[in-house]
Amino acid sequence: MSQSQSLSSLELGRKTRIAGYMKNCKSSYKMKLLALGLTRGTEVLKIKTAPLGDPMEIELRGYRLSLRKDEADVVLIEKEKQ
Amino acid sequence: MIIAIAGNPNCGKSTIFNLLTGGRQRVGNWPGVTVDKKMGEIKHKMLNATLVDLPGTYDLGTWSQDERVARDYLFSGEPQFLINVIDSTNIERNLYLTTILQERGIKTLVVLNMIDVAKKNGISINAEQLEKELGTPVIAVSALQAGCKNKIMSKIAEALSQEQKPTLPPPPVIENEEDKDEIIAEWRYKRIEDIVAKSVAKGISPYKASDRIDTFIMGKYTGLPIFLFAMYLLFWLAVHVGGVFIDFFDIVFGAIFVDGARYILTSINVPESIVSILADGVGSGIQALSTFFPIIFSLFFFMGLLENSGYIARAAFVVDRIMRAMGLPGKAFIPMLMGFGCSVPAIMATRSLENKRDKILSVFMVPFMSCGARLPVYIVITSAFFSHYAQNMIFALYIIGILLAIATGLLLKGTVYKGHLAPFVMELPQYHRPKIGAAAQNAFFRIKAFIKKASRILIPIMAILGVLNSVSITGEFGVSKEDSVLSTAGKIVTPVFLPMGISENNWQASVSLFSGLFAKESIVGVMNTLYSQDAAATKEETENEFSITEKFKEAVASIADNIKELGKKITNPLSLGEPEIVAESASMFEQMKKAFNNSSATAFAFLIFVLLYVPCVSAVSVAMKEVGFALVALQSLYSTMLGWCLAVIVYQAAEGHSLPFIAMAALIMLATVFGVILYAKKSGRFEGGMA
Known part of the structure; x- marks a missing residue:
């Protein structure tokens, strides 16, 4: 999965699927994000970012979630669909 | 009897708690931690019980204090019944906790809260089907509707008298896999997706109107100025x-x-x-x-x-x-x-x-x-x-x-x-017309809390001084x-x-x-x-x-x-340098x-x-x-x-x-x-x- 990029780099209004987690990701983060439904293969859509670029809001599983850049950094996504 | 109440943060758990206990509650501490333990008495013709409010969580892991508290309490054997409150507008994520709670083997009632809001968003949930899929009783309510308490109480009584067999098997045991956490979570969500597919018809996105407002209120250039002005x-x-x-x-x-x-x-x-x-x-x-x-x-x-x-x-x-x-x-x-x-x-x-x-x-x-x-x-x-x-x-x-x-x-x-x-x-809620009554009620509640809490310390100190x-x-x-x-x-x-x-x-x-x-x-x-x-x-x-x-x-x-x-203070908010x-x-x-x-x-x-x-x-x-x-x-x-x-x-x-x-x-x-x-x-x- 060398080509995968992190969720924080997803462009506004784009959809993609979650590919996994960074290897060095803290377990506490990962468990929380997994419980929130950010499992592999889940479709996510980036809705908005705060004026300072962080945090950001995504839509998944029919609901919306705000994530800080730190957290979004550890989530890997499939390469953006063109 | 002791009943525990669990659910995600913001699922309306405290509304249900207040509804069942009539707002009478006492607050203690969970052993060894500073997390508030809220308890209240259910007094109803069908049943008298103590209701214990568990911290709102998404999971029952060991990473956060709230989750540990909830987990330890459910393991302790003290609660004999569990009410699992679910936000109907966000059923998929809320069911994740449900699947984990089922593994505890405690008799459970699933309360689909805010069903009115879900309906408005075009989400329709077949509670009977969901009940069959989960293997636990399910009731759909809107806490604001009259008769809601009776509805929940009779469902609890019914649930207590029946055997429960959750249909969800526990997750597979995986060891030594680098991504075992991912595999288990995916396994759970897969099951939830199946259940949701059978019992829930998804609605339209309720966010459209709020999104339009947000492009201005939270815009790249307008967001901070509006924040400063609002504050x-x-x-x-x-x-x-x-x-x-x-x-x-x-x-x-x-x-x-x-x-x-x-x-x-x-x-x-x-x-x-x-x-x-x-x-x-x-x-x-x-x-x-x-x-x-x-x-x-x-x-x-x-x-x-x-x-x-x-x-x-x-x-x-x-x-x-x-x-x-x-x-x-x-x-x-x-x-x-x-x-x-x-x-x-x-x-x-x-x-x-x-x-x-x-x-x-x-x-x-x-x-x-x-x-x-x-x-x-x-x-x-x-x-x-x-x-x-x-x-x-x-x-x-x-x-x-x-x-x-x-x-x-x-x-x-x-x-x-x-x-x-x-x-x-954090979940950004949709915009609503501000509720004056609710804001005033909350403000009065804060004064009451202030009197109750501060007077015990303040009055003696003031007396001495x-x-x-x-x-x-x-x-x-x-x-x-x-x-x-x-x-x-x-x-x-x-x-x-x-x-x-x-x-x-x-x-x-x-x-x-x-x-x-x-x-x-x-x-x-x-x-x-x-x-x-x-x-x-x-x-x-x-x-x-x-x-x-x-x-x-x-x-x-x-x-x-x-x-x-x-009038003078409009232009001079801190009323500085008054000449008088x-x-x-x-x-x-x-x-x-x-x-x-x-x-x-x-x-x-x-x-x-x-x-x-x-x-x-x-x-x-x-x-x-x-x-x-x-x-x-x-x-x-x-x-x-x-x-x-x-x-x-x-x-x-x-x-x-x-x-x-x-x-x-x-x-x-x-x-x-x-x-x-x-x-x-x-x-x-x-x-x-x-x-």
Whole structure:
């Protein structure tokens, strides 16, 4: 999965699927994000970012979630669909 | 019987809890941790039980304190039944916790809450189908509808009488796989997706309207200006509308509990010592308590309006990045902002911060915000010493406070609270028309909580201080304020302030600081009395016939007067440099200037100390309820030491030019900072809530 990029780099209004987690990701983060439904293969859509670029809001599983850049950094996504 | 209630944060769990228990609840602590344990009694013709509210969680892992608490309690075997509340508008994620709860093997009722909102969003849930899929009883409710309690109660009774066989098998056991967490979570979500596909018809996105508003309200260039404007407006409304009524409460409660009590007690020949304790002590404690009602009400009322309109969550989102630089989550801007109005509601507002760490940090930072009570002190002293620069000097004091708050945040963040903030999970609600009733109800609830919590600490302390303020060192009661134990203590400690330029014959300054413990604005009143040496006039006033109707008229008139003043404050939110004050007290100003050796450096140093020394008794009382005695004592000590050192450095740098004093103050400051860090690291009191 060398080509995968992190969720924080997803462009506004784009959809993609979650590919996994960074290897060095803290377990506490990962468990929380997994419980929130950010499992592999889940479709996510980036809705908005705060004026300072962080945090950001995504839509998944029919609901919306705000994530800080730190957290979004550890989530890997499939390469953006063109 | 004991029933536990569990669910995701914001699923409407507390609404269901209040519905079933009729709002009667008691709050305790979970063993070994500082997470609130809320309990209430269900009294219903079908069933009597104790309902225990578990912390809102998404999971039952071991990573966060809340999850550990919920998990341990469910394992303990104490709860015999479980109510699992689910937000119907967000069923997929909410069912994740359900699948985990099922593994505990406790009989469960799944309550689909907010079913009306889900319907409105076009989501239709087939509860019977869901019941079949989950293997546990399911009931769809809207907590606001009549008969909801009966519906839930009969379903619980039914569930208790039946065997339950959850259809969800436990997840596969996976070991030694690098991604076993992922595999288990995916396995669970796969099952949920299947269940949802069979029993839920998904609706349309409810966010469209809110999204349109958000492009402006949270826009890249508009977001921060709108935030600043909204906060300015909120603050202005809250402080000034509330401020109109402060005098009213002060006069009415003073008339009843201090003057009235004294009048009645004296007329039935109660000894002076007891009159003093009851009227000047307990009575003035109640009076002081009452003056906080208007500001607490208005701050929480206007904040509540913004909150239920959906804006506060967005504001927290917008400023999260900025607050995080100080080690706090976005939400913590609320107590900080309120702190400029009054520390008491500000500290109460730290309750909404989920993590203990955020709460402690906020309680440490809030008192540095110059509250409304400190402003009159700034105004009087700066107008006496700085005339044309008065506004700039006041502004400087505000900035010093803010900078120290930031420095404190950075200091604790960099030492005690190293590492990341807890993962940030926030849901931005849809915009709603603000609900006035709900905001008012919440504001009243806050006042009730304030009375309940603060009075237990505040009134005894006020009683003691009140007695010390009216008894002489030889035990004689009813002496004038100058000869009281408190004043004597003030006179004794005066030399402590020598390094900031306050000479020993200026004991009035240090005595006024003691009265500032009651409420910081009283520094001005005491200075006025002491410097103008008008003891005779004060005596005359107290000898006047006491008339409660006169007092009440005066109280009502104060509201009208304050409303008239309001107009002027629109352009001048802090009402700086009001000329009347200058004109009225010219003679007092002369006395004060003389006492301060005509030194503006001393005056400014004194103001720095006023900004930073021990917060008022009321603020201390509520803080103790939030974070405990030890941390409040530490904060007070830390802040007072900083205040003294900074005042000394400023005075010596500007006027005293004594290097030894500067060096000493700097050393003490360093020692204080290191002391706090050391204590914080060793005591373990700062721990908790880190995910």
